[in-house]
Amino acid sequence: MKISAINFLAPSHEVAHQLIGATFTVSGVGGIIVETEAYDQLDPASHTFVGKTKRNAAMFGAPGCAYVYRSYGIHWCLNFVCGAEGHGAGVLIRAIEPIVGLQTMIERRGVDKISLLCSGPGKLGQALAVVHDFNGMPLNKFPFELIPAQKPADVICGPRIGISKAMDLPWRFGLSGSPFLSRPFR
């Protein structure tokens, strides 16, 4: 059965699962989403766990929009807001298989190994030129383009990476066997 659109109203872990295999580009640069992580407000590891603040406001906004935050003062990371509006849930895009605009991504990243272009939230942000201006912008409008997977992807899940809370939730999703993951699944 063909999926016509991502349902951003679904719980974050379902959206995170749906997004694996989807094609995502920013200004025509990007590829296939191969790794995501889900977060929601009841989740101690989520930015929204402490309630709405100036920083995380976009995640409490309309589903289907972007939430962009700075990590370690260095990297820009991209999330998709999901769940009902006001839920403070979202999906962190962790890795993409580079397909479109390879040369552009190589120049932005300063590396020429394809598997190192988008294999991590910060790298992906650099390769797709994610900026804080994208915060709160709808994903169905320029410069974004999101095309759902046309066939069911072989999705695996496991514990999330780089967090110190709620380590037990298996809310990291990935495309099975992909060489473009930030880290392999066990």
Place this chain on the structure above:
DNA sequence: GCGACGATTGGCT
């Protein structure tokens, strides 16, 4: 107003 810390990365040991 100020100090602590992080959904990471990449370079060095």
Place this chain on the structure above:
DNA sequence: GCCAATCGTCGCC
């Protein structure tokens, strides 16, 4: 495998 880089945000004084 370990650790520094680097700065916006949050929470408290």
